[in-house]
Amino acid sequence: MPMFEYICLECDNKFEELVMRSDTVVNCPLCKSADVKKMVSAFSSSSTSGGSNDSSSCGKSSFG
Numbered sequence: 001m002p003m004f005e006y007i008c009l010e011c012d013n014k015f016e017e018l019v020m021r022s023d024t025v026v027n028c029p030l031c032k033s034a035d036v037k038k039m040v041s042a043f044s045s046s047s048t049s050g051g052s053n054d055s056s057s058c059g060k061s062s063f064g
């Protein structure tokens with residue numbers, strides 16, 4: 001499920017929101033503030049089988 005974790009910058013409330021589109025406006029369920037920040041979810045922190053870097057994506061797009 002496209003669930004994202006957000007934290008409200010107004011009341012520091014952490015909540016999850018189902019976001020289908022990136023342009024979805026997320027409001028804090030407590031203070032109804034739109035001043036929220038999307039948090040990075042820590043999925044699959046460690047793998048069991050071996051430990052090889054699977055990052056084949058070369059060329060980091062530098063912004064600036």
Ligand SMILES: [Zn+2]
Binds near residue numbers: 008028032
């Ligand atoms: Zn809030």
